[in-house]
Amino acid sequence: MSTVTITSKGAHELYLEAYNVTPDAFAGKTAAEIAEIECHEGNYKGTLGEYFDIAGSAGATAEETTIIVNGDCKKIKRIGQKMSAGNVIVEGDCDMYIGGWMQGGKLLVKGNVDSFCGIAMAGGELTVEGSAQNHVGSAYRGDWRGMTGGVLRVKGSVGNDIGTFINGGTIIIEGDAFIHVSTHGEGGTIIVKGNVEGRVGGQMVKGDVYVYGDIKYMMPGFKYVDEVEAEVDGETAKFAHYIGDLGERHPKRKGQIVYGNIYKKL
Amino acid sequence: MSEMIIKNGFVFDPLAGIKGEKKDIGIKDGKIVDASEVKKGKEIDASGKTVMAGGVDIHTHVVGPKVNVGRLMRPEDKLFRSRTKERNTRMQMGFAVPSTYATGYAYARMGYAYVNEAAMPPLHSPHVHEEIRDTPILDISAMPVMGNNWFQMEYLKQGEIENNAAYTAWLLRATKGIGIKCVNPGGTEAWGWGMNCLTIHDPVPYFDITPAEIVKGQIQTNEFLGLPHSLHVHGNNLGNPGSAETTLDTLKLAEGITTNNKFGREQVLHNTHLQFHSYGGTGWGDFESASQKMMDYVNKQKNISFDVGFVTLDETTTMTADGPFEYHLNHLNHLKWANVDVELETAAGVVPFVYDKNSKVCDIQWAIGLELALLAKDHMKCHLTTDHPNAGPFTRYPRVIKWLMSKQARDELLHSFKYADKVIDATIIESMDRELDLYEIAQMTRAGTAKCLGISNMYGGLTPGMNANVAIYDLNPEDMPKDPEMIESAFSRAAYMIKDGVVVVENGDVIATTPRKTIWTDAKYPLNELVERDIREKFLKYYTVELENYMVFDDHVYNTVPLEVESPAA
Ligand SMILES: [Zn+2]
Helix, strand or coil: CEEEEEEEECCCCEEEEEECHHHHHCCCCCCCHHCCCCCEECCEEEEHHHHHHEECCCCCCCCCCCEEEEECCCCCEECCCCCCCCCCCCCCCEECCCCCCCCEEEECCCCCCCCCCCCCCCCCCECCCCCCCCCCCCCCCCCCCCCCCCCEEEEECCCEEECCCCCCCEEEEECEEEEEEEEEEECEEEEEEECEEECCCCCCCCCEEEECCCCECCCCCCEEEEEEEEEEECCCEEEEEEECCCCCCCCEEECCEEEEEEEEEC | CCCCEEEEEEEEEEEHHHEEEEEEEEECCEEEECHHHCCCCEEEECCCCEECEEEEEEEECCCCCCHHHHHCCCHHCCCCEEEEEEEEECCCCCCCCCCCCHHHHHHHHEEEEEEEEEEEEEHHHHHHHHHHHHHCCCCEEEEEEEECCCCHHHHHHCCHHHHHHHHHHHHHHHCCCCCEEEEEECCCHHHCCCCCCCCCCCCCCCCCHHHHHHHHHHHHHHHHHCCCCCCECCCCCCCCCCCCHHHHHHHCCCCCCCCCCCCCCCCCCEEHHHHHHCCEECCCCCCEEEEHHHHHHHCCEEEEEEEECCCCCCEEEEECHHHHHHHHHHHCCCCEEEEEEHHHHCEEEEEEECCCCCHHHHHHHHHHHHHHHHHHCCCCEEEECCCCCCCCCCCHHHHHHHHCCCCCHHHHHHHHHCCCHHHHHCCCCHHCCCCHHHHHHCCCCHHHHHHHHHHHCCCCCCCCCECCCEEEEEEEEECCCCCCHHHHHHHCCCEEEEEEEEEEEEEEECCCCCCEEEEEEEEEECCCHHHHHHHHHHHHHHHCCCCCHCCCCCCCCCCCCCCCCEECCC
């Protein structure tokens, strides 16, 4: 495993589109070569060397590469976008689209992130130690193909539109969420350990949502069915089980109608 | 006063019967001239290359409100698929429904000069003309949609062809349109009552007229006015198993009708995207190709033409004035859906669609399109379209050409299908050895389409006096590439594209843009008192706009080129 450390110079006026800060793009390159990789600030096409001090060198493949991102990254977007393997560690806060379309590897952000983190994630592990804004693990705007795999964990709280069109994988929010959780859900699992304001499972067809705290306003399209015991994120607990969204179409499997499930901790 | 000569290319010009002969093409002041007239100026060496007129697309959806709904509805169509600003171009957005700029550049890169927007809702014609203005390089015409128009349904029910002709000529002037488009005749209006017209004899509620009467009346109206293009029909029952029967019934309505026009077209009915209308079977289980039956009939008829609507097996956005069909499609795929009613005139629906290579039905659709083109006897009447973006984006034309020109390319794809055996059982594509040649491709993409649209005095050929639109492709007809991918790549990136005498594309890159033109039909047949009163009354009673605000004013239409026509029947 080889490590590249990049340190933001922090002097850019607009937001930096750092879509190439990935083990995939860095693999096989020296610090000098990494400095030549393209990025965008507004409509200006620049190089990573203009925005970061770069030290160390990458491994031969993405798998063998760790990237450590230092400095002020509050205006840097798209770190780890589409990454397929290796490690990225962001030491502080960063901006939108962190780990979007991620396919594999591990991405750790030690601070807070803005919106759209892990959108349409397909694999790998994305962990945010701080809080996140909106559209965590959602589908891209307008798209019906949401998250399909991987584990997305936010240790703090999140905003709205969590896991829209989720179809697979797991989202774990250790703090609170605001509104719209698993809207249009077609599969996958979302766990919220804190409270949710409301609109959980709107137009949900399939998949599971676990809420440990309160759901202030439950959707009218969900019906209580029974009480179940389940193991969630390593601990076992009892939950009230609701099915829905009853206003939505639901497919049949082996003669049984498939519903979306909300489990509220008892 | 610019001059240019294109030397030593292999020229394919079906309008002049030129089949790959080595010939020089002269250009002077934006027009084709005899090569001997060019004394100075730029010389383009086309030796070892194929030279054709600029492409003419007879049926595409690139400008106007439903296209814009498609753009708004699908931000994901732009994701990772947009080109950033390049030296000579503005930013380009989108794949299935590209932005106006992306559209103009992409057609030019493929060597196209002219496209016909196949569905203009009359009420929204100002928007259509605004987008024509904003589409670089291409000359564009648009067809007002009339298959469910209240005026027409009332006149045609009474058999009043002259009144209908007066209204139609007025509507062409009001909207700056080129000809009559008819979509799901009567069915779109019936949908306002929650119904549809699935055969040509299903009566339209309230209006009590049938699709058969609408289509026949529109053909008669078209010939009465002597319009440059024929009636352009998207018939009833599109896209359903068994649609071939309905289509044959529709085509038979043209039997015995002769054309009367000064523009050189021979057909009285153009059936668009025939692929969607050539389905056999009774449901999706026994869904099969009816291409043989369709072409057995079409090949015998002198007075009909068609474009194919090739399925390209892509993710795309369907959009049509066939509102009930889009509703039906949304219930099949549960994706996004938009619908619009256009007052007394028409409607539209928009639904994204994924033609999945692993779906038996999609693969059969793919095969049917190719079969129609390979069974056609006369490629002047069989045109290359994808009904963009309905069956696939127009940027796939080079791929379709590859399939038409190479059995190897078709077979490789066919045998890679998950349900190849079932697809082979339901189609005849595997048994077909025919490979089209460059002359037939030129017929399908420029000469035939220009002739059918009635603009072959200006477009689609390389005769002196015509507009200097010339496409040069890196293909040597005497040494065609063994690898079919090279055919696709040559047609994707024209070596040169010359528009009105200006080199706009070189080696597949856009290097310049030219002012584009709007082509429309100025039918001189006048309004009579009765029709004038009908128009005033309908606007007063039913329309949400005033008549005075309805007609496109001249300043709103960009660089107009009117095709002037006196009614031969008047
Ligand atoms: Zn169409």
